[in-house]
Amino acid sequence: MGLVVQKYGGSSVADAEAVKRVAQRIVAAKKEGNEVVVIVSAMGDTTDELLDLAQRVSPAPGGRELDMLLTAGERMSMALLAMAIGDLGHEARSFTGSQAGVITDSVHGRARIIDVTPGRIRQALDNGNIAIVAGFQGVSQDSKDITTLGRGGSDTTAVALAAALDADACEIYTDVDGVFTADPRIVPTARRVPSITYEEMLEMAASGAKILHLRCVEYARRYRMPIHVRSSFSTLDGTWVAESSEGSEQPDMEQPIISGVAHDRSEAKITVVGVPDKVGEASTIFRSVADAGVNIDMIVQNVSAADTNRTDISFTLPANDGRKGVEALTAIQTAVGFESLRYDDGVGKVSLVGAGMRSHPGVSATLFGSLADAGVNIEMISTSEIRISVVVRGEDVDTAVSAIHAAFDLDSDQVEAVVYGGTGR
């Protein structure tokens, strides 16, 4: 008998029928002899509808009250799920984030978890009940106000409670069958990855794979909590994210293990043209962008031209923040003395992720060669220990993903019957 934490997203509980289906799945895990804790998100589009409602009342709603409003969403889904489980003859008790002991800081809208004290959850389990917990929410340590955790909050709630309860595993249910070697909508022959390390999953998430949020993987890695990412629409095994990659294949230990190819179309590129080649100019530029609250991803600085002592600095950022970035830089143009700005949101990023990549120089050569053969021009390159990312034209992303996937022999013999993202609603 084990303790399992399951997390179901909004699309898994989109309507009454979906709630009942999820209830059956939960009861099945209980019947197998497990103690079961379930984290649930708000139903379908509830959160967006509540945001709409807030906009109709107030142009700039305060964080405390917006969190109070939004947390109504999980309150509904968790109560409904507990009812549906009750109809199947098992007792379930729902708990808000606050009741479940999810203690956070006071930053409304994107609070960080600072402690988890799941006494009431432990007690419910001891009483033989299934515990249903609202994802995405907590209570602030200082003011006892209700908070929300922001993006990836429900996944993070699940991992945090799993760690605090010393669960055997944290199952994240989603609408795909697991982590794939590439987006099957682009590469129909992409394979499910049976297992992947925390570090590789972090690089995949940072490179645009939307299946797990960076934050949840970071939390799991810190507490060494195994995550099982799987579909709520099938009983197949999904992908295990854990300490060491123990795939069903036994690869040659000296060969680099490639996890997959990720891509991201949500970024834009800013080039600062003609920056005087003086100490501290780059620092001034990136400080101004950071002060505007913009996260920068890749940075490339060219060698300065000998005749002008000027250089170009390019970086990528979320396209949503493009305007903020350009405004911040325009404000310091005179002070820094650069010549102009170029903004380009027609780019895409393609990344190859896998362990042991750096020690195998052949990996970069194969990657660049495959893109050249496919006629894809590379605009920027960035590498880490276990990742190589390139920025290409947006319209070349699909070609690049397919070319790299094939070049590293990731194609499976048969097409798996999945759709990557956005089913079942």
Add this chain to the structure above:
Amino acid sequence: MGLVVQKYGGSSVADAEAVKRVAQRIVAAKKEGNEVVVIVSAMGDTTDELLDLAQRVSPAPGGRELDMLLTAGERMSMALLAMAIGDLGHEARSFTGSQAGVITDSVHGRARIIDVTPGRIRQALDNGNIAIVAGFQGVSQDSKDITTLGRGGSDTTAVALAAALDADACEIYTDVDGVFTADPRIVPTARRVPSITYEEMLEMAASGAKILHLRCVEYARRYRMPIHVRSSFSTLDGTWVAESSEGSEQPDMEQPIISGVAHDRSEAKITVVGVPDKVGEASTIFRSVADAGVNIDMIVQNVSAADTNRTDISFTLPANDGRKGVEALTAIQTAVGFESLRYDDGVGKVSLVGAGMRSHPGVSATLFGSLADAGVNIEMISTSEIRISVVVRGEDVDTAVSAIHAAFDLDSDQVEAVVYGGTGR
């Protein structure tokens, strides 16, 4: 500077525009120098929609989870209201029933308030904030589970918090201008009653006047908290419900003070025909109905006919419970030995309420005379210290209300511009 508690019902906050209008009203009270605590119900039809959702998931949802679900309704309205107040330049903080210290027993769906510990509300007021509190909900003392208070719960929350905070008054905002001498839809010349005692208001509420729930008036009476019932759509004075009736008129002290005429079409009548005239038969009959969870209102037993030693017993009950009542009685028919049951849901109850009625025998005579003159047949009569109720045919209710209203000189000189019930949505 005073402390005022205001309560706004669901129709007062039915949509974004209504929420903003209420926010202005609250800010006006704050600007007058008051400390302001606001109790708010769920928006418009939210509670019904949540009940629908529960029905789609579960045929018989558990009480704990149903309360968890329903309390999402006030959570939304209170957060939105706080946002709207923020936009007007005042800081409002919303609190759930639990956060506001509304402590209840554990009877889900109709919990009773057993304590109010409004420490966080007091602190918010001390910080200069407006406190917005979810009506209709609390937290159970034993299990710390979320509870709902059932019918009249939001009004009761308002009065309970007003009492616990030692407020100067509790203002109940509704969609009518106050308590009237009769339903203005039936009697266009009905007058607003400027003030009424707790006891009279209790009788009015028990007699079918829907403006305040019995429970809230009982609570106010126990703590001597003055209630001001008024319209959220005007700034006119409404009706004060308080210890002594201090109307603007100064009536002759020896004359009975008539508060008004109430009516109720929601009851049905059951007649148990041919009950053997033995000790204990009535007790058996009413015990069986009570055990079925049915509240009985009026009871009439005729003198038994000398030749048969049998009698008829009639009583009224909520028409919603009619089936339960008939089933309970049918089950004991053989044991009791009565002849038959007659069920009649085509009846209506009309009540005259006023202080000092019993000591003025002329009141009954005037009332019965006015009905006779109007051609209305009386089926049952019941009286209390400050009320006379009659059961008549349902189609005679309007005629009876008008006739009694006129007979006691309650008609005003002019028609007031109100609609009784159901405006503004």
